[in-house]
Amino acid sequence: MRRVSLLSAAFGIALSGAALIHAVPAQAADTVTIVIKDHKFEPAEVRIPANKRVTLLVDNQDATSEEFESGEMKVEKIVGGRKQIKVMVGPLKPGRYPFFGEFHEATAQGVVIAE
């Protein structure tokens, strides 16, 4: 009995976290496309509006997977070979936010400029 209530209390913690979530569908109002080709980003410099949520669409035209990552923008997502992914970033303060492809870090480098 007590074990059951223990478990439900543990789930309660998880649920209180879930309560934070507002089920708002991702809106494609501000979408910027970044293409991966030959393990390089095109464009390597992307301008986005500051102080609002922006969707980055990463289009991987290589046959191999890539991990699109940026500590500055707090994103990390696998892009399969010849696949596309979307990540939402921000709201970002004006500034430079580097990103990279973790699987080909030597060449896959880029930067988002929020302004």
Next chain:
Amino acid sequence: MLASLIIVFREVLEAGLIVGIVLAATQGVPGRGRSISLGIVGGIVGSCIVAAFADGISSLFADTGQEMFNATVLLIAVVMLAWHNAWMAQHGRELARDMKAVGRAVQSGEKSLAALAIVIGVAVLREGSEVVLFLTGILASEEGGIATVATGGLGGMALGALVSVLLYAGLLQIPTRHLFATTTWLLTLLAAGMAATAVNFLAQGGILMAGGTVLWDTSDVLRDNSLVGQALHVLVGYTDRPTEAQLIAYVGVVVGILLLTRWAASGAPPSNNSRVASAAE
């Protein structure tokens, strides 16, 4: 070749640290080796499955499948850690006090071990599937990629195992009477950090739209993706640019687990019941 080793090691580091903490937290619990091994092996098998269906998973839930997968897996681990800590708070004293209860407690102790095995399993699963995708990419695209894959894969995993052993050995230096309190805190902060990471995945997927503002930036002092930063990220949930939602999740889980363990430890100690039961016999 060295690059692949480093990438694999970075992915394996998180699971390695978690295994180290769990080893210390279960010091002296019978059957822990089997549970922990099961968690690791299960995680590796799961990694291969997840990697094989990566594109399918990614396209689920309007292309937020990866985020949903990561967030779910992290939240499962948070619940398991909370449950384990509460169980230990409830039974730890009983274990020491009442020898009669030990047989029964070992049985339910296996459930607590199972919870930790799941924590390890999902940690391996999350990072492991990325390793598999990375290594299969090399196999597909490079001449003689198999050597790179073997060095990177096996070397990275060996380094991860070394991290587990070092952390475990380090934690065992703590005097036994403080060890339990220390690992309880480590598991609590581990859970809080995982919750904060889960929240970040929900924000990235556009599922959580509020609380995305970064509160402070300590990346000048210690960057997330430095080795020390990454280790602290796993151990205490360090992040150089926490968002509002992450801070709420972190504090919420710490407070939640503290209340849960306090509540589990209070009330009628189960050892009294067993004493009454044996007196009645």
